[in-house]
Amino acid sequence: MLMTQGPLTRKLSAFVALSGDDLETLARFHRRRRSFQAGHQMIHEGGKNQSAFILAEGWACSYKLLPDGERQIVDFQIPGDFLGLRSILFRTSDHSIEAVTRIEASEVLASDILDGFSRAPRLASAVLWAASRDEAMVVEHLVNLGRRSAETRMAHFLLELGARLKLVGIGGLSGFDCPLTQYHLADALGLSAVHVNRVLRHLREEGLVTFQKGRVSFDNLAGLTELAGFDPDYLDQDGPLLR
């Protein structure tokens, strides 16, 4: 029963050995099952008293808007990801989250989280760890934007996404299905949509990756990894640190 709770539990168990109480509390987070259409804005930047969600099915993205209307996508969320944690921890949310595809998720209220932490304290440590893992990805993304060329940026992005998807059992070494448009990539990588197209074409012509028709295919995984300077197991974890 508890084992079927899905990828979040599995993810957290990689860090702490969760007790029965912890698991039960975690199960409460899954009571409010909701679904959203593609394009629906689930969390609003500047909004107050928002919920968080645990993604069961579909893709989302978190982003910020600038005064001039530009947007920067901070991260994409895939099944098993906790989304909008910061919008609970802070009084007002500092970012927005939008459904990229149709989504199935469990809504988690601020009170669920805060009560849950007092009832099952190790859960707080586990969530801290998960949040740190997310932060590590954001940092990697930051390095991407600050210091890498458009091409290595794209390569690194696709490899990281592939690695994350593999961890939750979607897609493998050969590639993955990807619902993102070139506009999404542009907003995430700080490029123009036009340039994204050129970069993708170039990577394809080099025989490294193909991104077409909603499918990413790694044509030469080793070459791509080398180009991107990607560490293939930076997301891995070898078993609980905290028992």
Next chain:
Amino acid sequence: MLMTQGPLTRKLSAFVALSGDDLETLARFHRRRRSFQAGHQMIHEGGKNQSAFILAEGWACSYKLLPDGERQIVDFQIPGDFLGLRSILFRTSDHSIEAVTRIEASEVLASDILDGFSRAPRLASAVLWAASRDEAMVVEHLVNLGRRSAETRMAHFLLELGARLKLVGIGGLSGFDCPLTQYHLADALGLSAVHVNRVLRHLREEGLVTFQKGRVSFDNLAGLTELAGFDPDYLDQDGPLLR
């Protein structure tokens, strides 16, 4: 006695109302006082079993190196900041931290943290909150790199630094003392040192900010805030969320 524990305690109390037990556990984190020379590398990317530190005095910066030798500074740490948390939570550190000036800090071992969390569970929530606040800054930094021009990037960076320093009582609305070189700024903002110099000159000529001789002066705070699209109170918190 406990009140003199410094800025970290004050910061965490802004989120949770800490009990006596919590405060006592937190006090244990301050047992190993250390100091480091400017330039000393306190945490090594890829290193295992590293400590974390609570900064009491001086400035540090966290960064990552790329294969080609470039570096991207992710964030600067100032007194009251917790540094290297991720190097404890993960088996191997994903970033390095270097002292910018001479530093006074308390060394916190992985076991201190992990034991501390089981003894004083609310501390885990508090640290989660502090980590989320740091993540929010990294995200802001990411938006900076992805979507803003060199000039607004610089403006935003200086304003944010000023706001952070003001929160811990260093510097005020008129400016602050700043030990960073233009090379540090370049590595943080994804620019070349040469261009940093030009941008600073331009901002000075516009009468917005002056950064000279280790001092940042806000000559026209309103104008600068407007240029940067900076929200002056995005770091604020109005009192404990969790009682």
Next chain:
DNA sequence: CGTCAAGGCTGCTCTGGATCAGTCGCGCAA
């Protein structure tokens, strides 16, 4: 079947910021 909107794709021009190649001033050590 025709229209219309998204999204993919491409060529051209122009510019922001990198790179190179220095000078200048200062603090420090021999």
Next chain:
DNA sequence: TTGCGCGACTGATCCAGAGCAGCCTTGACG
């Protein structure tokens, strides 16, 4: 006192990537 090295500062040149403009394909809809 004389180098010497670091950091601030400047001008000239170059190029990655943005902006613009337009065309093609696909799929939804009346």
